[in-house]
Amino acid sequence: MDYKYLLVEDKGDGVKLVTINKEKSLNALNSEVLKELSDCFLKLDKCQETKVIVLTGAGKAFVAGADISEMSPLSAAEGYAFGKLGMDVFMQVERNSKPVIAAVNGFALGGGCELSLSCDIRLASTKAKFGQPEVGLGITPGFGGTQRLIRAVGPGMAKELIYTANIINAEEALRIGLVNHIYEPEELLDQAIKLAKTIASKAKLAVKYAKSAINNGIQADIETGMEIERTSFGLCFATEDQKEGMKAFLEKRNPEFKNR
Numbered sequence: 001m002d003y004k005y006l007l008v009e010d011k012g013d014g015v016k017l018v019t020i021n022k023e024k025s026l027n028a029l030n031s032e033v034l035k036e037l038s039d040c041f042l043k044l045d046k047c048q049e050t051k052v053i054v055l056t057g058a059g060k061a062f063v064a065g066a067d068i069s070e071m072s073p074l075s076a077a078e079g080y081a082f083g084k085l086g087m088d089v090f091m092q093v094e095r096n097s098k099p100v101i102a103a104v105n106g107f108a109l110g111g112g113c114e115l116s117l118s119c120d121i122r123l124a125s126t127k128a129k130f131g132q133p134e135v136g137l138g139i140t141p142g143f144g145g146t147q148r149l150i151r152a153v154g155p156g157m158a159k160e161l162i163y164t165a166n167i168i169n170a171e172e173a174l175r176i177g178l179v180n181h182i183y184e185p186e187e188l189l190d191q192a193i194k195l196a197k198t199i200a201s202k203a204k205l206a207v208k209y210a211k212s213a214i215n216n217g218i219q220a221d222i223e224t225g226m227e228i229e230r231t232s233f234g235l236c237f238a239t240e241d242q243k244e245g246m247k248a249f250l251e252k253r254n255p256e257f258k259n260r
């Protein structure tokens with residue numbers, strides 16, 4: 001996969017590393033980068049060999065937000081369309097059939113924080129900074145921040161972050177549950193890939209069904225959520241990997257999953 005602003009590397013064992021590589025503008029998301037991300041995540045979704053995706057940024061930023069120079073002259077209708085473009089791409093990340101781990105190496109502001117929120121798991125370097133600075137620019141979050149941040153950290157904390165535009169460090173992000181773990185900058189990618197490989201070693205379809213059950217269930221009432229889980233659970237029994245996983249346990253050996 002060849003892109004102008006993305007690097008896609010095969011890290012082995014079914015793990016792909018996607019790096020947003022537009023260092024000069026701190027990986028700010030313009031329409032071109034968003035379209036490349038869309039194409040990349042669509043292809044990785046369909047790629048049989050890919051089991052887990054790690055997403056990071058080149059240089060000192062994960063993503064410093066949507067591109068302010070592109071947004072500055074927009075009309076209301078154009079602003080709406082730009083917001084929709086970002087939302088659609090982030091929805092592709094969130095709904096990707098493969099788990100996506102955000103390795104947040106530095107600034108994750110505005111659209112950058114929102115991109116990390118569309119990933120399944122966030123890991124941070126000690127240098128990471130998170131925030132939704134949009135109200136300081138005269139806009140609201142526009143790539144899903146008002147909806148995903150409340151789900152990640154609760155409405156009170158999300159509202160404080162969004163209304164104040166405060167930037168928080170990795171420790172605070174860990175404290176409020178925005179990230180799962182913090183690592184030294186030089187360890188972040190290795191740790192993200194290690195976590196990705198642990199997930200990739202499990203039954204691929206079971207992980208896929210678990211992801212969709214969690215993502216769909218979180219939007220639903222508990223009874224609907226339980227029905228979603230029952231359906232996913234039942235579907236697993238139609239897979240070869242369920243037979244192999246349980247047979248291996250009973251035979252006291254490691255399973256050899258075929259991802260079928």
Ligand SMILES: C/C=C/C(=O)SCCNC(=O)CCNC(=O)[C@H](O)C(C)(C)COP(=O)(O)OP(=O)(O)OC[C@H]1O[C@@H](n2cnc3c(N)ncnc32)[C@H](O)[C@@H]1OP(=O)(O)O
Binds near residue numbers: 024143
């Ligand atoms: C729907 C979504 C909406 C949004 O996401 S709104 C945008 C939210 N993000 C922000 O408001 C953050 C904007 N950026 C900053 O505040 C600062 O940057 C930082 C604090 C992240 C870093 O500051 P420092 O280390 O001093 O770097 P630097 O010189 O400001 O940035 C290097 C180059 O990167 C460009 N840049 C940074 N962020 C953006 C952006 N979000 N959109 C467009 N360009 C950006 C700058 O302008 C500059 O460029 P040049 O070297 O040509 O002066």
